[in-house]
Amino acid sequence: MIAKDQNTALLTVGKAALKNADWTDYANYCFDREKGLRKDAFKHLEKFLKSTEDWTFYKKIDFLKFLFPFFENVQDADYACFPQPLSDKLVKPTLIKWCDNEDADNNPFRWYGKYYRSENHLFKALEINPTDDLARQTLLSWWTYNIYYSVHHLPEGYIGEPLEYIKLGEKIKTEIQKLSTAQLREYWMNELEEDLELVRNYIDWKASGHSDFEKWGMENKKQTGYGLTRTYYYEE
Template sequence: MPDAEDFTRIEALARSLQPGSVGHAYGPWLAARGAGLKDQAKAALGDFLNEALTWPEARRRDFVVWLDQASEQTGARRAITPHPLMTRLVLPTLWAWAEAEPADAMAHLLLARFHNWSLDDTSPLDHYRRALERDAGLVAARRGVIHALCDMVERNQHHLPVDYLGDRQRDAASMEEAASLAEGLPDAAERQDLIAHAAMLRDRALGLRSDGGLATYFFAR
């Protein structure tokens, strides 16, 4: 459930939309949702979907790209992507995009970033890998694979030092891969931090460290 800060961010996003902008048609839902007006928000979402589903494919794609950027800006991805929007517009648009342009990395990147296990059996890691395979220079995909690998290993280490939930050798190999991928990140500070983090998780997997799990969970946010 959204918290008070989410509502504030949603309201601010609604106020920032300019007439004619990609996300402007979504503004009434954002405004009602940010104000906590459930009935008005439900009606506004229905009106928006009825309109958006008539848009040309290119405009629907543009909206999903905008929604991703807005999600990053607000830090409230799940709060601004209600279930009907995901099932009726976002995911169908991305699935159709990936099928129509199989060599395009963006659809796979966005399928990872909007991932919801109840709606998509393919893991975020697999989607990020597909994006990176299609565009080795796509930093967001590279970063996504690294974080997804670390997330998987962190979960396996959650009960340390009492128990290890996964395969230690496989997890160590995953952290070697994560460190190797991090070498290709353009930001030096991020690169160093992720290489060090992967090395720490690798050492835990190999039993070279006995401290407890982190449970930071990149994809839980």
């Protein structure tokens, strides 16, 4: 079952696709998918993909230039509007060829890097355009998630080597400072520091020799847990 945001995205992308007659079958895929007519939707998609076999390389690029801004700016557009056959038969091979022949446009590198999980492509996007905040934030989201994952079972247990995540935190801070706006820098620093606080507290607890991390946190007014509701200890 498709969620409400995905339905909205399907209608948004479908209506925009109607502006190009060559994309009508893709638009109809979006409309039928929004209605819950999955079988009919994929028939339209199959017809669309068949038609793209005769497209020039640049015509395929034009479709990708149309599609990816929706993926990056419309909530959930990169789910239902980006089915596996579209990815495998058109988008991925076109991006690979585009990146192999591109040295001035950072977009294909960012798109490939984000949607096919390649740090090297994201670094290339940033090499071409150091102000590409979208590429940099994709890297930040992956790296900060690694730190979050290491602490998300605390106080029961830590996953990984905490000192390595302190080093990763410094690497992340360097990238955060390269973001183009103070608002973005503040957002990512807050995201990072919430988890680094837990890492540092865990390291301090281990060094203390105390037998119980949670009790140590209570005694020292330190955060020891991470979940839907963070666990903080304050002086009364």
